Amino acid sequence: MARVSTRLRIDCGYEGTQFFGWGIQPSHPSVQASLEIALGIVLRLDKKSFQTVVAGRTDAGVHALAQVFHVDLPEDFHLSDAALRALPRRLQGALGTDAISVHHVALAPPGFDARFSALSRTYEYRIADLAARKNPLHRKFSVVSPYRLDEQRMNELGVALLGLHDWAAFCRPRVAATTIRKLQSFSWIRNAEGVLIATVKADAFCRSMVRSLVGSAVAVGRGKITVDDVARVREQKARVSQWPVMPAKGLTLVSIEYPPEADMAQQALDTRARRTLTSD
């Protein structure tokens, strides 16, 4: 029997401002590159000997409060219990920045795959419109709108869009990728400061989908288009320009949901069968 390599599940968060997104890019800083370098230092492993797989690939400037990735350690690598316990603190130290925070490190349960075991992703989007209190402390993760947005209409849109649909009208096109997704939640609240916060949840998202959904809601909230207009445009199933793709800095990945441990492996198999080659 072949030796089973050690798979770690790592939970983390980051302010995306200074990164060109999660994914490694030549000559640009990325969250993934920072974490892989730190892992290499702490585990004394060559970077080429392991790789990371993430639950939700965030774009440049997008933040995460609860990102999840896994890493497979080389088969001949032994990680002691003490080393595992010390890993969050040592990894945080090796990162040398608090723009990325390491929350939790654990041995992954059998069959766990950070990407394919995930049941859903939940994002928040923050907009300070005319009715919101100005707050310079939140400028890195909320977008200022010079209009008064009608959150009731934006919530009507949210309800109208829910369900399993082809979201091509909201997605940056990708070859061989499906744009069929199940939108499970799209609702708005105003917090105590008057800031509009969207919660957007789906089994998975195609590229720029959340920011395009929010853009359609802003257009509806300003009274430029109606809920019916958005629903009609979605049925055209082709990339549209009726509303803006909102800026990245307002967007934060707030949770990744996984099934109970016993179902991790089956969920990964099901997801792979359904959407290999698709974006998260």
Add this chain to the structure above:
Amino acid sequence: MARVSTRLRIDCGYEGTQFFGWGIQPSHPSVQASLEIALGIVLRLDKKSFQTVVAGRTDAGVHALAQVFHVDLPEDFHLSDAALRALPRRLQGALGTDAISVHHVALAPPGFDARFSALSRTYEYRIADLAARKNPLHRKFSVVSPYRLDEQRMNELGVALLGLHDWAAFCRPRVAATTIRKLQSFSWIRNAEGVLIATVKADAFCRSMVRSLVGSAVAVGRGKITVDDVARVREQKARVSQWPVMPAKGLTLVSIEYPPEADMAQQALDTRARRTLTSD
């Protein structure tokens, strides 16, 4: 009768990270210098022809959601209604940064003095202890504590310290400045993320007083000293080292309270009589 110059009341906020505090300093960026340069540009006035007076002089790294200052325009300067209305937007533009946000500009009511008319100042201090969710988006304005802090004991301390006292034990000494202040509120809550937030309100604060008060609360919350210890040390009326002065970045000025317009002038006279030469 001498011509009365125009006094403006300006409300603003700022993230203090990049500034060496409110007050102008040689060769270091300050909030006051940034605002005076922007005012000079927008009003086409020489910087030497006006000056600003602030309600609460914040230290390097301290933030403000609701700061207030006044500025007296030269006697021969005419500000039209249209120019006054356009001032917030133009001032924001001339600042060239969203680290400072201009909230409101208005003609000051008769007798108004941003510093001496103020009835009280309210600050918040944010601590993410072991029980709090890690949030990299809040790292610029909250302090991480590696301990679990007991907010009940911290609230007991808050109640025990209220009232009119000599706060010399909590203050950076200043020549000819009184350290007698009335502490009106010092309470702790945990927000939905588990972050401890102190609200600290007094008629005025001497230098480093809020951060020293919070330091004493952290020492009590960790169980290093008791509420009685802190009260006893305060009676020694001399600067102490039993607890730390907490880092600036956790501190935010959240409001300045003024009396009704009719009482502005009298309040300014009363305050001046009571505490000329003191710090705010």
